[in-house]
Amino acid sequence: MFDREFFIGKKVFITGHTGFKGSWLCMLLSYLRADVYGYALEPPTNPALFNIAGAGSLLKKSIIGDIRDYKLLRESLMQVKPEIVIHMAAQPLVRESYLRPVETYEINVMGTVHLLEALRHVDSVKAAINVTTDKCYENKEWHWGYRENEPMGGYDPYSNSKSCSELVTASFRNSYFNPADYGVKHHLALASARAGNVIGGGDWADDRLIPDFIRSIVNRQTVRIRSPYAIRPWQHVLEPLAGYLTLAALLYRDGCRYAAGWNFGPEDSDAQNVEWITGTICRMWGDGAAYEIDTHPQPHEANYLKLDCSNAKTLLGWYPKWNIQTALGSIVDWTKEYIAGKDMKSVCMQQIEKYLNS
Numbered sequence: 001m002f003d004r005e006f007f008i009g010k011k012v013f014i015t016g017h018t019g020f021k022g023s024w025l026c027m028l029l030s031y032l033r034a035d036v037y038g039y040a041l042e043p044p045t046n047p048a049l050f051n052i053a054g055a056g057s058l059l060k061k062s063i064i065g066d067i068r069d070y071k072l073l074r075e076s077l078m079q080v081k082p083e084i085v086i087h088m089a090a091q092p093l094v095r096e097s098y099l100r101p102v103e104t105y106e107i108n109v110m111g112t113v114h115l116l117e118a119l120r121h122v123d124s125v126k127a128a129i130n131v132t133t134d135k136c137y138e139n140k141e142w143h144w145g146y147r148e149n150e151p152m153g154g155y156d157p158y159s160n161s162k163s164c165s166e167l168v169t170a171s172f173r174n175s176y177f178n179p180a181d182y183g184v185k186h187h188l189a190l191a192s193a194r195a196g197n198v199i200g201g202g203d204w205a206d207d208r209l210i211p212d213f214i215r216s217i218v219n220r221q222t223v224r225i226r227s228p229y230a231i232r233p234w235q236h237v238l239e240p241l242a243g244y245l246t247l248a249a250l251l252y253r254d255g256c257r258y259a260a261g262w263n264f265g266p267e268d269s270d271a272q273n274v275e276w277i278t279g280t281i282c283r284m285w286g287d288g289a290a291y292e293i294d295t296h297p298q299p300h301e302a303n304y305l306k307l308d309c310s311n312a313k314t315l316l317g318w319y320p321k322w323n324i325q326t327a328l329g330s331i332v333d334w335t336k337e338y339i340a341g342k343d344m345k346s347v348c349m350q351q352i353e354k355y356l357n358s
């Protein structure tokens with residue numbers, strides 16, 4: 001796990017800072033007293049955690065811009081002169097990618113190309129991480145965990161676009177940020193991070209289990225679940241974020257030794273099916289919360305891809321801290337506080353403190 005002192009005063013540039021993971025990352029970095037800058041479109045949902053928690057007020061600067069706008073992106077980076085870049089701006093939904101494949105590829109693939117090309121012209125950056133997903137691997141439908149050197153793949157446009165984004169990262173690392181040339185031709189250590197389904201308070205994305213649950217609960221409706229037996233690698237959002245920061249600190253300090261792809265997934269025991277998750281969270285919520293199964297045909301979603309996280313545990317010293325029950329409990333607590341009209345910035349900060357102290 002990262003050294004908490006490390007981020008004090010570090011200039012960190014996050015793309016996708018107005019999204020669910022981005023908002024939590026802004027708050028985590030602000031808790032760690034980093035100087036945080038963001039580049040993204042407006043928050044993708046309404047309501048949005050970014051607004052509810054007032055994450056914007058924690059930033060040195062929030063730039064509203066499109067990742068496909070190379071000129072603005074490059075100018076923004078040149079102005080900010082960050083030391084660390086974490087790239088999370090994306091079209092992140094599988095179902096949306098079936099509806100808008102061209103846009104999904106434009107944002108997820110060319111967006112990454114634009115960012116990495118811009119980084120060739122910004123000397124200040126010492127560490128950069130491209131955030132992709134467990135879905136980037138070629139799904140061999142086996143039960144073993146996927147290792148970082150497994151082939152890329154991706155069945156649907158979203159998964160495949162993230163796979164392409166991984167290949168783009170590897171190509172830029174080979175061509176422009178080659179570890180063999182570190183300290184001579186460049187000073188940038190470039191890595192990618194692959195994490196699974198994240199859950200946490202404040203996610204309002206469409207077609208995700210926990211947001212659907214929260215919406216139903218808030219509107220006092222029965223929760224409808226699809227694919228009850230689908231197993232997903234659930235983990236609290238702070239887990240991969242802590243992984244990205246651990247990796248960023250090592251890239252910054254040790255350069256290219258860590259410039260590669262890294263898996264950040266939950267423990268095996270936390271890979272539960274959708275019905276188990278829904279039943280557990282309904283029980284935790286109480287107040288008669290109930291669910292029913294939606295039997296309509298659903299578009300293809302790849303079966304569970306288990307990540308082998310031995311590398312992150314052994315070489316980075318990262319490990320998951322919260323099991324699935326603790327993660328679900330934190331979502332129930334968060335949502336109850338939200339419904340009660342509490343100050344959600346302090347609720348998030350308290351959860352961050354609890355996580356870091358676990």
Ligand SMILES: NC(=O)c1ccc[n+]([C@@H]2O[C@H](COP(=O)([O-])OP(=O)(O)OC[C@H]3O[C@@H](n4cnc5c(N)ncnc54)[C@H](O)[C@@H]3O)[C@@H](O)[C@H]2O)c1
Nearest residue numbers: 016018019020021040041066067088089090092133197198
């Ligand atoms: N949420 C998950 O379970 C999960 C799992 C694995 C990987 N990821 C990855 O993590 C990252 C963040 O995901 P999230 O769940 O927070 O998504 P999100 O939809 O909540 O946020 C996406 C962010 O990207 C920005 N964005 C979208 N299109 C853009 C564009 N054209 N130009 C600039 N910014 C743009 C949005 O404004 C927002 O800030 C994504 O790269 C996603 O693929 C998410």
